[in-house]
Amino acid sequence: MSVAFNSNSGEAGGEYLNLMDVDDDLRIQSKYGGGSQTSVCVQWRKRWTGAAAVCLGLLCLLLLALIIGLVIYYTTAAGHHDAEMQDMQTKYENLTNQWSQLQSSYNSLTAERDELKINSSNLAKEKAALQDEVHMIRKPCRQGWIKFNNTCYYISTESKNWDKSRRDCQDRRADLAIINSKEEHNFLSRFQDTIWIGLSDKHAEGKWQWVDGTFLEGGGFWQDGEPNNADGAEDCVEVSRGGGGWNDVPCSNRLSWACEE
Ligand code: GN1
Ligand code: CA
Secondary structure (H helix, E strand, C coil), rough: CEEEEEEECCCCCCCCHHHHHHHHHHHHHHHHHHCHHHHHHHHHHHHHHHHHHHHHHHHHHHHHHHHHHHHHHHHHHHHHHHHHHHHHHHHHHHHHHHHHHEEEHHHHHHHHHHHHHHHHHHHHHHHHHHHHHHHHHHHHCCCEEECCCCCEEEECCCCCCHHHHHHHHHHHHCCCCCCCHHHHHHHHHCCCCCEEEEEEECCCCCEECCCCCCCCCCCCECCCCCCCHHCCCCCCCEECCCCCCEEEECCCEEEEEEECC
């Protein structure tokens, strides 16, 4: 145990000498025989102790500096890491945006391509139709046939019932005329008093059907009061000369007829 003690007065306070140091000094004195050698040893011991304390302090400072350096290093590194993460996040968002834009561009281009395909297909059809029209314009009608709006018609001079009239047209690689416009109706009204056209309701009463299987659309060009199916036996349609309009009459009537190629 070490107790502070005043070597001169024997009281506490004033100049102190550590009792342990005194004890050590006495032991050193007894080892070296006392005298001036004793004070040299004490001085050396004190110097070594001081040097050790200084070294320890320096080591502590070094350690502290090392710790501070490491903290700074890792703080800076973490800062860099955060910045890199932020940078990568921004790049990722930019790439995501670019990808979305590319995706929408791709979708637009696909839609445009599909539209162009449809347009191209429509143009091909229009081209084919125009070529047919040109062909029809250039193509002359057979002898005895009349051309109207690029279509050839045959108007008979004989008279036959509706079925035989149709057969005659088919034998001529045509069929009874189908009227699609007022102009065509007017054209076919120029010739005989009355002519057969390719319209009948012989398959179902009141359901007027053309010879190509299509049903009459719109009102047609009937005379006033027609079709009236007089006597319940009028299933075939005649066209009267002079734009008089259509009339349903018995199919057994013998009339001229109009074929259309
Ligand atoms: C009548 O009048 P006429 O003969 O032109 C009739 C038609 C019949 C036709 C039969 C207004 O026409 O509906 O189909 O007899 N017209 C009227 O021959 O009743
Ligand atoms: Ca009638």
